[in-house]
Amino acid sequence: xxxxxxxxxxxxxxxxxxxxxxxxxxxxxxxxxxxxxxxxxxxxxxxxxxxxxxxxxxxxxxxxxxxxxxxxxxxxxxxxxxxxxxxxxxxxxxxxxxxxxxxxxxxxxxxxxxxxxx
Amino acid sequence: xxxxxxxxxxxxxxxxxxxxxxxxxxxxxxxxxxxxxxxxxxxxxxxxxxxxxxxxxxxxxxxxxxxxxxxxxxxxxxxxxxxxxxxxxxxxxxxxxxxxxxxxxxxxxxx
Numbered sequence: 001x002x003x004x005x006x007x008x009x010x011x012x013x014x015x016x017x018x019x020x021x022x023x024x025x026x027x028x029x030x031x032x033x034x035x036x037x038x039x040x041x042x043x044x045x046x047x048x049x050x051x052x053x054x055x056x057x058x059x060x061x062x063x064x065x066x067x068x069x070x071x072x073x074x075x076x077x078x079x080x081x082x083x084x085x086x087x088x089x090x091x092x093x094x095x096x097x098x099x100x101x102x103x104x105x106x107x108x109x110x111x112x113x114x115x116x117x118x
Numbered sequence: 119x120x121x122x123x124x125x126x127x128x129x130x131x132x133x134x135x136x137x138x139x140x141x142x143x144x145x146x147x148x149x150x151x152x153x154x155x156x157x158x159x160x161x162x163x164x165x166x167x168x169x170x171x172x173x174x175x176x177x178x179x180x181x182x183x184x185x186x187x188x189x190x191x192x193x194x195x196x197x198x199x200x201x202x203x204x205x206x207x208x209x210x211x212x213x214x215x216x217x218x219x220x221x222x223x224x225x226x227x228x229x
Contacts, residue, residue: 037218039218046208046220046221046222046223047155047163047208047210047220047223048220049217049218049219049220052217052218060217096162096163102212102217103150103151103153103168103169103211103212104151104153104165104168104210104211104212104218105153105155105163105165105210105218106165106168106174107165108162108163108164108165109162110161110162111162
């Protein structure tokens with residue numbers, strides 16, 4: 001069974017770059033036609049798709065975040081990563097990584113809370 | 119861009135059946151698959167329905183999904199409600215310009 005685990009700093013200062021990594025186990029990130037995604041959830045709110053990277057390396061981002069987001073993959077470590085630049089308090093959220101396909105997700109990570117504060 | 123609209127909350131008694139709707143604002147609901155995710159309090163989402171009406175392994179057959187082109191909406195139906203079904207439920211779909219659009223979520227209370 002595929003498992004995903006997010007990791008990274010839980011506290012980021014305003015204007016800095018938020019960096020998270022998702023480690024995939026139980027399957028190779030470079031095999032199959034999967035999309036590797038990041039989704040976030042503001043406190044007490046709904047889900048917001050951030051973007052995904054196809055196993056081939058193509059990326060697709062939420063237009064509202066596109067100018068600040070970079071998603072990359074490291075097949076040697078079976079990981080993919082999220083970078084979100086110029087963060088503000090509005091970026092405080094639980095960040096989830098997920099595996100899926102063009103239509104949607106099948107497996108989700110447990111999520112990690114990132115707080116933006118000085 | 120399109121939106122997916124869900125009721126904020128629904129409630130039903132144990133053993134009963136509940137249906138949660140998800141209405142697409144533009145474009146045909148039948149043109150792109152709909153997924154449903156369950157999020158129990160304090161936990162990550164899990165997939166309960168994919169491709170409109172398919173259940174992942176391990177999801178009980180009490181959960182079913184459907185689409186209705188006449189109302190341009192999708193529905194998640196949970197029969198034989200259990201207290202463990204109490205959770206937030208999110209629908210999600212996409213199109214060629216809008217990958218992974220989520221509905222606002224519906225809080226299901228089983229009382």
